[in-house]
Amino acid sequence: MSRRADAPTPAPSPRRIPQVDRVLQALADAPVPRPLVAKAVRAELARLRESGGEVPEFDALAAGIRADLERMARRRIMPVINATGVIIHTNLGRSPLSPRAADAAREVAASYCNLEIDLNTGKRGPRAGFLEACLAELCQAEAATVVNNCAAALVLILRHFALGKEVIISRGELVEIGGGFRIPEIMAASGARLREVGATNKTHLDDYRRAIGPDTGMILKVHKSNFYIEGFTAEAPPQDLATRAREHGSPFVSCLGSGGRRRPGARRSSTKPLPGEVLARGVCRLLQRRQIVGQSRRLQDHRGQSEATLPG
Amino acid sequence: MIMAALETALEYLENGGAEVATIAMLAAEPENLKARAEAVAARLRESGADADAEIAVGEAPSQIGGGTLPRSAIPSAVLALKPNGKTLDQFAEALRAGENPTIGYVADGWMKFDFRTVFERQDRVLEETIIKALS
Numbered sequence: 531m532s533r534r535a536d537a538p539t540p541a542p543s544p545r546r547i548p549q550v551d552r553v554l555q556a557l558a559d560a561p562v563p564r565p566l567v568a569k570a571v572r573a574e575l576a577r578l579r580e581s582g583g584e585v586p587e588f589d590a591l592a593a594g595i596r597a598d599l600e601r602m603a604r605r606r607i608m609p610v611i612n613a614t615g616v617i618i619h620t621n622l623g624r625s626p627l628s629p630r631a632a633d634a635a636r637e638v639a640a641s642y643c644n645l646e647i648d649l650n651t652g653k654r655g656p657r658a659g660f661l662e663a664c665l666a667e668l669c670q671a672e673a674a675t676v677v678n679n680c681a682a683a684l685v686l687i688l689r690h691f692a693l694g695k696e697v698i699i700s701r702g703e704l705v706e707i708g709g710g711f712r713i714p715e716i717m718a719a720s721g722a723r724l725r726e727v728g729a730t731n732k733t734h735l736d737d738y739r740r741a742i743g744p745d746t747g748m749i750l751k752v753h754k755s756n757f758y759i760e761g762f763t764a765e766a767p768p769q770d771l772a773t774r775a776r777e778h779g780s781p782f783v784s785c786l787g788s789g790g791r792r793r794p795g796a797r798r799s800s801t802k803p804l805p806g807e808v809l810a811r812g813v814c815r816l817l818q819r820r821q822i823v824g825q826s827r828r829l830q831d832h833r834g835q836s837e838a839t840l841p842g
Numbered sequence: 843m844i845m846a847a848l849e850t851a852l853e854y855l856e857n858g859g860a861e862v863a864t865i866a867m868l869a870a871e872p873e874n875l876k877a878r879a880e881a882v883a884a885r886l887r888e889s890g891a892d893a894d895a896e897i898a899v900g901e902a903p904s905q906i907g908g909g910t911l912p913r914s915a916i917p918s919a920v921l922a923l924k925p926n927g928k929t930l931d932q933f934a935e936a937l938r939a940g941e942n943p944t945i946g947y948v949a950d951g952w953m954k955f956d957f958r959t960v961f962e963r964q965d966r967v968l969e970e971t972i973i974k975a976l977s
Binding site: 604618637639645657 | 844845846847848850851852853861862864867868902903904905918920942944945947954956959960964967968
């Protein structure tokens with residue numbers, strides 16, 4: 531009779547935490563870069579070690595980490611089918627490029643290009659001469675330029691024209707737009723001083739008139755692009771604001787907030803002003819999505835400036 | 843790179859803009875969108891997907907934008923599905939999980955697919971994605 535047969539059955543020994551390398555091997559085809567796989571494996575093993583709990587079977591452990599990595603891989607930017615019916619969908623990348631525009635971007639991206647050289651003279655040239663000329667024509671503006679977005683355009687304009695000066699704006703237009711950008715904060719960041727006039731629902735020309743003075747650097751109009759105020763409302767006509775600003779020798783800036791270049795069609799209603807219409811009313815400078823800030827000859831003598839943008 | 847794309851985009855705007863994807867989508871006629879939705883619905887039924895979901899084609903408004911033009915409704919056509927074996931949330935998750943992630947919207951207890959924002963070249967892929975997501 532062997533002693534072994536009499537020995538008590540030993541308790542099953544707890545499973546040991548596997549080696550990092552072994553888990554890495556099992557996850558060799560995970561759909562994310564190797565260093566991220568290693569980081570996830572180490573983190574999971576460290577968590578097991580610290581918790582002191584039961585170690586799962588190797589396959590289950592690897593499968594759990596793999597599932598996390600696959601979720602991470604789904605956060606990569608990839609094409610999706612937009613069946614929401616929202617044509618310019620911010621969460622889905624806004625406007626798709628046409629194949630020809632995408633080809634143009636791809637061709638330039640994979641090569642050197644004439645970014646700052648004028649091929650006619652061989653000398654240093656302006657960055658976006660052709661683009662700016664096209665855009666100005668499209669918006670019936672005297673000049674145009676492109677920056678990242680409306681907030682960026684507004685910061686540049688405020689900084690240039692209203693540093694340390696007052697910017698007059700209606701209390702109904704102190705808006706917050708996407709990305710948490712707020713007009714008062716943009717103004718503070720630009721070094722301009724906010725001069726609120728009127729009330730949330732009503733602002734009259736007289737309100738602006740009373741606020742204009744030696745400290746005035748600019749009159750700013752921000753269009754209500756992502757909300758509506760209805761009922762007992764009033765706002766000052768832009769052409770009158772433009773006239774008032776011109777008399778004072780200050781720029782009148784209009785922030786349109788979106789890039790519509792034309793009415794979508796007779797049966798479709800939109801009350802949003804278009805760049806050409808706004809400029810025709812004497813606005814000095816106009817901000818739209820994917821923004822254009824333009825400067826005209828008239829800007830120098832402060833009688834007016836123009837600017838416009840591109841369809842977002 | 844961005845400038846090259848913008849320059850090209852501006853060129854077509856000069857030519858009326860028909861080549862710009864968003865302008866073409868805006869201009870699409872609801873009847874044509876309905877015909878595409880009906881074609882996909884018919885193929886879904888042929889493939890037996892009507893065992894997994896109720897399938898319908900209807901009218902519903904598209905929008906130009908969410909944030910900047912929240913009130914811009916345009917008449918459009920939708921394919922609408924009500925899955926039998928799973929909730930709308932599970933169906934939405936399955937639609938996002940595939941090789942061609944697809945985002946529809948839920949309204950009145952249906953998962954709807956608005957054809958105005960689906961490129962015509964994607965109709966087949968949409969159909970396959972729906973079949974996989976239902977199964």
